[in-house]
Structure formats: C-alpha cells, structure tokens
Amino acid sequence: MWWRGNQLSGHCRSLFAFNRRRLSGIRNPVTKTLTKWDPEIAAEIARRHAGKEGALLPLLHDLMHEFGCVPDAAVPIAAEALNLSRAEVHGVVSFYHDFRREPAGKHLVQLCRAEACQARGGDAAAARCEAALGVAFGETRADGQVTLEPIYCLGLCASGPAALLDGAPVARLKGERLERLLAEAQR
Ligand code: FES
Numbered sequence: 001m002w003w004r005g006n007q008l009s010g011h012c013r014s015l016f017a018f019n020r021r022r023l024s025g026i027r028n029p030v031t032k033t034l035t036k037w038d039p040e041i042a043a044e045i046a047r048r049h050a051g052k053e054g055a056l057l058p059l060l061h062d063l064m065h066e067f068g069c070v071p072d073a074a075v076p077i078a079a080e081a082l083n084l085s086r087a088e089v090h091g092v093v094s095f096y097h098d099f100r101r102e103p104a105g106k107h108l109v110q111l112c113r114a115e116a117c118q119a120r121g122g123d124a125a126a127a128r129c130e131a132a133l134g135v136a137f138g139e140t141r142a143d144g145q146v147t148l149e150p151i152y153c154l155g156l157c158a159s160g161p162a163a164l165l166d167g168a169p170v171a172r173l174k175g176e177r178l179e180r181l182l183a184e185a186q187r
Helices: 010-023 039-049 056-067 074-082 086-095 115-133 175-185
Strands: 107-112 146-151 163-165 168-170
Touching (some): 039 074, 056 074, 056 086, 163 175
16 A cells, blocks of 8 residues: 555544545445445435434435435435425535535545645645646536545645545655545546
8 A cells, every 4th residue: 555554643644544434335436336325215215314312414324325426306305304494404414524415436546634734735645636627626527537635634744745545545645645545546
C-alpha cells in the first residue's frame, strides 16, 4: 500500500480507524454492487427504520449502501416512514457531505480538504486532481469514469495530503504518488 500504518502516530491511527468505520458501508462503488434505484426497495428500507428514535441518519446510510446515493425520489419515502417533513429530510441530505444525490462514477477520489492536509500541500493536490481528472470537486466526469469529492479529515493528518481512492486510504499525495493515484482513477 502507498502508506504504512507504522508511519502514523497513535492519535492518527485511532482517528483513522474511527473514520474508516464511519465511512464503511456508505460508499465504495468498487467493492459493493449497487442496486439500481427502485422505490419498492427504498420503501422496504424505510419501513425497517419506522418508529425508531433517531432513525433518519441510519436510514439514509442504508439507502446510500443500497443505491450508492440518496436520490430526490427517496426523500418523500423517508419522510413518510419517519413522520417527518420532506424539508427536514432534504435538509439533512444536503447538509452532510456523506450523502450524494446521484451515484458516484466508476472511481471515487475523496481528497482531504481539512486544515492539516492543506498545510501539507492540499491546495496544490486539489488543483492537480481537478486539472488531471477533468472534473471539479463535488462532480462526476461526464463519461462516468471518476467522481471527485472533498472529505474532511481521515485521521491521516501527519501523512497528508491524504485521500481515499474507492474507499482505500492513500497518503503523502505529492509528486509521483499523486500521479499514481490519478492514473489509477482513470483506469
Ligand atoms: S486533515 Fe486529517 S487527514 Fe487531512
């Protein structure tokens, strides 16, 4: 792998492990076969959460896990199941970066844009990603090859700039290592 765990401080390792748990199951178009949008399946997922306390975020994560996104058509389904307004559900979906409205491309590059990575050259890495991949942050390239997203701290702060490529961590993204990531994202 491009980075080694023993290069990380104890704090970084803990935070990284936490973030990996948080992120698992909500993205990675490569390791999970996503289901094509189906309102019946979405309704079934929503029913599983109905009547539970604090069910909205788990429900949205389950939709992400199933479909790779929370499409607009899922909002009224979730709202009805949880007895919330559509505006409340829409507000949560649009507030959190974790929830995307459309499926990601074939490859997903999530570059850390938090402070520690910025101090280690994150802005240059971000500009290089946009130029080389031909897509802006928050967007999927027109050919569906790659989605580029910002992410905020992976717990790899001492090894920044850091990113996830299809859910796998990559660190010290400068020079050749950054170019290798960009090449892999375009295979
Ligand atoms: S700021 Fe922590 S991994 Fe980027």
